[in-house]
Amino acid sequence: MILRDLSTPELGGPALYRELERRDPQLCRRVAFLTGDTMDPQVREFLDGAGRLCLHKPFDLDEVRRVVRQASGT
Numbered sequence: 001m002i003l004r005d006l007s008t009p010e011l012g013g014p015a016l017y018r019e020l021e022r023r024d025p026q027l028c029r030r031v032a033f034l035t036g037d038t039m040d041p042q043v044r045e046f047l048d049g050a051g052r053l054c055l056h057k058p059f060d061l062d063e064v065r066r067v068v069r070q071a072s073g074t
Helices: 013-023 025-030 041-050 061-072
Strands: 002-005 031-035 053-056
Touching: 002 013, 013 025, 013 031, 013 041, 025 031, 025 061, 031 041, 031 061, 053 061
Parallel strands: 002 031, 031 053
Antiparallel strands: none
16 A cells, blocks of 8 residues: 655655556555645646545544555455
8 A cells, every 4th residue: 555645845646656657557556645735736637537545634544544445445
């Protein structure tokens, strides 16, 4: 399971995701993103296109558990 913030310096979430798609597409199924910025059109477009789970900040532990269960298929 990879929980990755979308807005990190140097290698942001979208760039990391594209690299994973290139190197190991199966691993992409185990990625979920964290963000506090869903109003930005580029962020929304990326999340919609990637089709991955996303935790919206602020989130609580129950939400993290739900996303981990969904990503792991349990």
